[in-house]
């Protein structure tokens with residue numbers, strides 16, 4: 001994956017894993033026109049919805065790809081090429097027998113680290129306390145390579161929100177706690 005070719009220019013690259021209906025991606029891209037944003041979404045209906053919205057918003061700094069994020073990250077994202085990964089409300093797979101499907105694993109974290117530029121960020125939000133603890137532990141094991149940093153709300157976040165995605169809004173309406181974490185590659 002040659003990001004300069006994909007975006008037709010150089011510039012910072014942010015990747016949104018599991019874009020959903022793309023509220024974060026669109027608002028963030030509109031607020032930061034000099035940054036190149038790539039969304040990765042596996043589900044066809046969300047992908048189509050996002051493509052349609054990107055077109056209607058007339059954004060030139062956003063691309064979206066319909067694929068599996070693990071496959072894409074592992075085989076296509078070059079080393080030291082990404083300024084920020086946004087991973088908001090990754091599927092928690094709450095049943096014990098399904099937990100191996102979770103995105104956060106030692107192998108995937110290694111790929112995120114490999115792909116991040118020095119100083120690049122990994123931003124995570126979830127409503128799932130147990131999954132959040134698992135993520136925190138995984139990240140804590142990399143404390144020689146990752147340092148916690150302040151989680152700044154995104155451009156589309158309204159008062160009381162962190163990321164302004166559809167899932168965050170759904171959970172906030174139900175008074176469900178949201179957990180966030182931001183780390184920087186040292």
Ligand SMILES: C[S@@+](CC[C@H](N)C(=O)[O-])C[C@H]1O[C@@H](n2cnc3c(N)ncnc32)[C@H](O)[C@@H]1O
Nearest residue numbers: 018019020041042043068069088089165166167
């Ligand atoms: C719970 S939703 C969150 C969507 C959005 N980030 C939000 O906060 O509203 C998780 C999204 O990730 C997508 N997804 C899950 N696993 C994926 C994978 N391995 N590759 C790409 N997309 C994935 C799902 O299709 C779904 O749209």
